Structure formats: structure tokens, C-alpha cells
Amino acid sequence: MTKFVKGNEAVVMGALYAGCDLYFGYPITPASEIAHGAAKWFPELGRVFVQAECETASVNMMFGAAGAGKQCMTATSGPGFSLMQEGISYLAGAELPAVLVDVMRAGPGLGNVYPEQGDYTPAVKGGGHGNYQTFTIAPASVQEMCDYTIKAFEMAAKWRTPAIVLVDGLQGQMMESVTLPEAEKPRPDFSDWAAEGSAKTRPNLVKSIYLDAAQQEQFNVHLQEKYARMREDAQGEAYLADDADVLLVAYGVSSRVARTAAEELRRAGVKAGLFRPITLNPFPREALAAAAKDRKILCVELDAGQFADDVRVQLAKAGLGAEAAGVEMIHRMGGEVVTVDAVVARVKGM
């Protein structure tokens, strides 16, 4: 079944096919269509929609629902995402699967409702307290907003971790064709650890507290080992990169601007290519390194350089110190989007 829907609506459709049973959320532009879709479709399917009193409540409701062994989600934008950071840390600390969608808007503070990618660091590096990570995935199309929301649920369940779907206001509002899955995913069984109100789960305890320092350290080590294993699910995509002289690196909506720029540059005789991380954490480091070796690199992004800094770190960790040192950036902020013309001009000058 193919439909023409907004990215925000595709997220809800994906969540429903993924077997998400509960939605908790607080309205915020430019993510509101996710709440609107959820408010209609969750009850129509016999599932639960709760409009929370604030984002702090939404994320803690998720803590309860996930703790009770059900797949659940929320969606928000920057200010709400900031409020949720404590709760995300608790979800990670209690190893609870849950999916959060951040439809990024411009900041800091109230900012405005136009697209930015300024939430990169809190969404990718663990924005709350403590040594935790999230599984963070960055769709670039409406189809992917459906597909990767489903993937976020799979990864959240597989790794018992909060998963973040990171998009921006433009992606949330834009309409494209989406082909829906053929069938709903079966519900995962969480009865080994969840508090489900059953005889089997009566001994279960969902918590993030380890009063003893040695136990807390042991738990931290366990988490870090888990995150190291999570790297097997890193995903990236290279386009026109095989023979490129200049490699554009971008995610989300920026990657689409970069894609058009790469095509234009090719038409103008400049060998440009694109590498797009699909998962931002785990970062597809090896795939990036393979595409980036001996290339000039230009990051295209809608932030102050958070993404480019991470690309430098990833390249350096992959042993490409020279490439890392040479990473350049073209960016806009505040709701402005980098234009194709600007990328083309910049690459021609490199």
C-alpha cells in the first residue's frame, strides 16, 4: 500500500506496524502531526494514546509502560527533548526499550520552529547524566521515517535501550510516497525482565539504582560492552563515492541537499560523492573511512559544527588522522537550510 503522507504521519504508521502499543506525548511544533496521528490511530487500533501534562511526564510514562513490558513511544522537538533527558538517562539506566522521535527545530531556547540539526550531541552522545548511549537513527525521506521508526523499535528491543529517531522540522512537514509494510511485526516478549503483573514476572525488578559503587561500576561496564556490540548494527550509505575527489558527509535533510549538490557537481565535471550515516549511534565508522580515505571532506549540516566534530573523531578513530584534520564544513543555523548552490560553489573552491 502506497500513500502520500507527511513525514510525521509516516512515523506513526511505522510505529503502529512495529507493534507500538502506547503513545505518550505533549504537543510541540513541528512534531505535532505525530501526536495528531497517534491520537486518532492508536485508539482506532485498540492501543493507548495519552496526552501527558509535560514532556517530563511523557518520558516517565514511557518508563512505566516499558517497565511493564510494552513497546511505547513519544515524539517531541528540541525544548521537549531537553526536558526528557533525565528520563532518557533513566530508561538507559534501567535498560528499557522505548522510542523517542525528535523533530528538531532551531534553538537554543525557544528559538523557532524551522529546521535545524542542533540536537545532534544530546541525541547521539547521550544528553542526560551518566555513561549511557542511545541507538540513534536519522531518516532522510518520508519512506525512511516509516521504515526507520520500525527499525528503531527493533533495535530498542534487541539492545534493551532507548532508541531515538532524529529528524528535523522540514522532514516532519514534507510529503512523499510511502509504501507501508505488508504486515505488523509480532510483539517482542519482555517477560524475562519486565513487571507485567503476572505470576511469571512477580520476581522482576526494573531499576536504575545501584547503591554499591562496585555494583554500579559493574553495571556501567556491562552497558559499555553492550554498546560496543551494538556497533554491529551501524549503517551508512555511500553515493557516487567510489571515484570521488571530494566527499560530502551529511545526514538527514542535509544529506539530500548534498545529494543534489553531488549530482550537479558531477554534471559540471567535478568528482563529488556523498557519504550519509544512517545510524548516528552506532556511527558507521568503517564505512565512512572506506569512502573517505584520501578524499577531501566537506560536512554539510544545520548546526554549529557538532556533526563535523563527530566526523573528525570517527575518522581519527578509524586511523584516518590526515583526513580528519582536513575536514571542512558548510553549515547554516537558525532555521536556514544550506542551499545546493552554496555547496556546489564551496566544493568548486576546494
Next chain:
Amino acid sequence: MAIIEQKGMYGEFPRCGKAHARTTHYCPGCGHGIINKLIAEACAEMGLQDSTIFVDPVGCGVFTYYYWDAAHVSAAHGRASAAATGVCRARPDAVTIAYQGDGDLGAIGFNNAFQAASRGEHFGCIFVNNSLYGMTGGQMAPTTLEGEKTTTTPFGRDPSLTGHPLHVCEVFNQLQAPTYIARVSVADTKRIYACKRAIRRVLEIQQKHQGYALLEILAPCPTNFRMDAMKAAKFCMEEMEREFPLGTFRDLENGVAGVAPTAHPESDVLAVKPVPQFPTCNDLFAVPDGIDAPSPENDPAVPERRFKFAGYGGQGILSLGICVAEAARLEKRHSLWFPSYGPEQRGGSANCSVVVSGTPIGSPAVDHPDVLVCMNQPSYERFAADVKPGGTIIVDESVPTDVPPPAGVTLRKVPAIRLAEEFGVPKAANTMMLAALRKYKVTGLDDASLETALVASFKKKPQLVEKNRELLRKAEAAFDA
């Protein structure tokens, strides 16, 4: 000291990290120990241990999972009522009990608790009020008595600076949804028995799924009162009860009314629509709310075409864009639409961008449109200069075009607004523009696809379909070649 086996509690408490531990972490004379025992006992006596999910707080009650033999979810500080909302919504057949203190519920988590009560969530909230923060070292809580000395009110709580004690039951009793609200105490034997009955009542309401129940329990905290157990109990019975009188504020199932229910007049407009049966995702989304079009296919021979539609909000600019995007889908093209959004969409100018291509679309932004459709002057002034050489601007004749379009751009002025008014359908100016797009062959799409898309856009107003078809033809005939 030998501890008698306690109903509803684990025989030993290994979760506290000590082997064979059988004593609780509570201080001598603390109310929590008694309350923990009463809850465990009631839960066991009522046969609810398999079906109960406890939501534990942060505060002195944080370690109830050491003791109660049932499933636990250990929540963040202040958030037990929010977490309990998630638990009871996820497991409506379970018995969900949140356990919270007066800093946890009364301060940081007050709104979460209050809103959960207001929604009538199906859980019981046991709220332990000892008039201060216990675990963090005896600071003032919202429930601290006037004049009471705490570590953050060393001169006694001064109402002129810190307000008066917060009466949680009385505030919650203003709400309509709760089923049960009561305040009890554990300061002496008589009160402990009454407390046990109230706890059973809370569990019974949950067992029967009768809604939200709040039980406030006044509890002594000898350590932070800086008193021995007897004096602390006396303080609890005298000073605290003077401020917080005991009683059942409501027990709706037992005929104790709280606030008088508001009379809701019958209303068709405000009627809640029941959802009687639950389809699958495929059933739900099979109902076409747009065009049932095939998936896009790649055809590199079809060049990319970028459109910008702009005008005032209410002129149908956004739906005109969707119409073109949907027509492209009918031809298996990759198709993308996005609107100006945010405060912009609520008054003033509106615009949307459409990209149609035979290959996957990169940038969604339309910086240089091939086609610009303009229905007002600000839009012309804003976008005309960006149109690609070889492109076309279709503008309503009412828009002054003193500033000429860029070299190589064709300007078409059409009487869209005037014609729509003459045809008696002023709202159809966008259909007039669609007619212009067809007439001047600037979309690269078949006339039939555009018409099918137009018809589909009136799916919810079928009575307008024929009228708009007719308008489309009349307009095309009226426009200059």
C-alpha cells in the same frame, strides 16, 4: 533480633546487598516501616502479589523493592505517578500502586500526581507525609508545618517567605475523577488499624478497576524531627493532625461524595465518539484518504521539475501544490511536497514547494523553481527573481509585476481570482491556477493526471467535484493561448 515472617514480604532481603538481611533500612520509629508492612500484608491477604506492580519512588521509600514480594518499577524522583500512568495503561488488568513521599509528590512531582488524579488513572497512590524530606537530610517540604524547624528552615518555617503547608488531599478533592481520597496516620495502634483498612480499600478499588485512589498517610520521622519515637508519634498526632485532619474525603463507590459532580448537558458537539472494534494496521490504512497511486519508479529520461506555489493563506495554495504532487504520483514519478509552516501558516502568506522527478529526489528545498505560481504581491516580490532561466511564472492579474521577471523567464498573467468570482466560486481561484498550469503545459504531467488529482482533492466534498471540473474547462477556454 528475630523477625517474624511477614506476609507479603520476602523472607530475606538480599536486594539490599547484605547476605541474609532481615531488617529494613528504616530508622526506629519511622512510619515507613509500619506502612510497608501494612501494604505487604494487605497485598498478600487479598491474593494480589502476582498481579501487583509497585512503582517505587525516590526518597526513603526508594527501597521498598527490597521488601515487597511483587513486581517493581523503580521510578525517577517525583515521577512515580507518571510512571504508574504508563504501567497501568500498559497493564490495565494489573493492580498498580505508586508509593510516594511528600517531597516527591508534593514538590517536584506534584503536577504529575495531580494530573494523573485528574485523568482518573487506574492506580492507587500511597502518599506518605512526614512533613519533610527524609532521605536527603530533613529539608523543608511543601507539607512542612508553620514554625517547624528543618535543615532549610533553621528558624522555623516562615509562611511570609515560604507559604503555608500544602494540603494534598484537599487540593485533589477538588478534582472530579478520583474514586477515593483519604488521610490516615500510623502514629498509634488505633490509627494503624484504620490505616490498614484504608490500604485494603485502595487495593480493592484497584482490584475492581474502579479508578484512581489517593491515600495520604501521616508518618513520624524521629530522625529528622530530632525526637525519640514516642515524641515523634505525639508530634504526628498533635501538630501534624491539627494541620492535616484525618478522614475520608471521598469514597464514591461507598457513597462518600467529594465535590459535587458537574452536570454535563447533553451535547452532540461534545459527544465522545466510541471506537467499537479494532482493525489491523492494514485495514486502517487501506481506507484511501488520498490517491491510491503506485510506488514511484525510476526513469532517468524524466527530468526533475521544481515548483513553488505562493499566496495568501486561504487561497488554496497548499492544496494546489498537493494536487500537482499527487498527479505526479499517478504517473509513477518521485514526488515531494512541503509547506511553509509554523506561525506563517496561521495568517498572512503561505507557500509550498513541489519537486517531481524520474529519479530519487535530493534536496527538498526549491531555491530555483522551474514554475512559480503566485497569487499575491509579497510572494511575487519574494520569489520571482529566483525562477530558473527557461522557467515560467504564472501570476494572478491583480498582482503588480512592475519588477520584471529574470531574463529568459516567461511571465503569464491570468485572471484566476476574477474568474473564480465571476463563476460564483471565489474559493476556486486555485482551480483556475490549475487550469493555467494545464493550458501552458508547464508541469510535464498529463492533463488527465492533474484532473484526477483535482477530483481526489474533493474526496471529502464530493458535491464540489463536478463544479470544479466544469470550472477547470471554463477557465482553460477563457485564458489566452
